[in-house]
Amino acid sequence: MERYRISCSIFIFLLVLVGYSQDTEQPGDNQDAYSFKLDYNVPESPAFAVLDANPTTIMRASTPQEIITQLASNFLSGNEVSPGLAFDFNPYFTFGGRLKSVKEYRNSYGKRFLANLQLSFATINSMDFPDDLLFSGGIRATLFDSKDLIFDKQLGEDIDNALVPDESDIPGPMNNNDQGTVVDNPALKQAYANAKTRYMEKAGGSLALGYAIAGRAKDNSFKTDSIVTYRHQAWLVGQYDLGKSGMSINAMVMYRYDQTPQTTDNDGLISGIALRKYGKKLILSAEIYHDSMKESIDFGGYAEVYLIPSITLFASLKKETNSITGDEDVLLKPGIKWNFSQAKK
């Protein structure tokens, strides 16, 4: 146990150190566009939330990003951390939904709502139930986001200007490149780097609603009589970014119905606030929340650092209660966010 705590401390120290060392870059200098999607305001997976596998309890309310696969892993040696996988996607476009234009996205609340739905599935091996597989499904809807990037008209204009072919791309009279080719355009990266600076400096709020259900496959069996659902939860989360300071305040209220071996027909509210500080490549967060089922006030700390393309590492320190023994402990939860859409290119 002592060895595990030392490993945790070293990991967090390295995380913060690397994050701060990379955080000194000037806006727009050598910043890859993909960092925008990964290291800033990526909301948590709803399916991980119901399994308590998210690094934080208080979630974010911003619009979801592209397809993100998250791993809750025990890549450190500690056995207390549960390995798991969450896969989030948008059902509207995945199942053939269409959008006429950017204008329609801006003007139609219904289409925007559908375009930002986030469906999520996850599995995890919990140390609380070592012989079972925990699984979950969740959905998350963004009700409002005043900082939605699609409303950034300057970004739209910058992209349009970047896309117009230059004189060297004048099509010949018998042009026949109908198949098309994907090519790099540095001006697009610059447009997003500038948008990121504007985004970070802009104050604004967002509101999101979510629901998730968790189940347990006893002895890792998916036969009907081996599957039990043990938790439902629904939550409302609001977020306000203060702007130039890079600070953000999140507040959440969650209703949870829990049926674990210790608590049958237990339900209650989890509510709390989180304060986040966004850097270029590092996010630091602290949260405090009240759990009416345990009648306790808990706290947590969180660090997320963007190190290499497509991969974000995160870790949290959180006070938790073991569902079987009832013991309280401060646990480290490390994990990885992997941008699936980047990886498949």
Added chain:
Amino acid sequence: MPKSNYCLINPDGGSLKVKVTANNGIRSGSIFILWELQNGKWEKKEKFKVITGDDGVDEFILLEKPGDIENDSLAWSINACSTINNVERGEFNITVIQDGKNRWTKESSRLVPKCSDGKQLKFGSHVIFKHLINDNLSTSDLWKDTE
């Protein structure tokens, strides 16, 4: 050359309008050039910059009269990328319109990269204008006659 690269127009009709659309919030920027074959050499006659932008649509009118446009080639090069989260595919339409009639349409469904990845899809093609002898004859009927 595929059949679809010919656009039949009425030489005595009104000006030709070219309309470009891209859906799903995909942004595109393109260049259209009208080429004319003069003494065995292609000469540039007109050039248009087309940006579909927030509306997903843009259009322009060819200055050349339809009576003088036979055998001219309208060629284009389009760059496109996706700005909406989760959108990877979109439909592109290029339509030549004369007197309110669609004279020729090219539709395509394409996978497009994310603008935020710093990547764009680059594609293009061309269409040759031919004078329509009988306005009631469609392009497919004309080709049936030649087969």
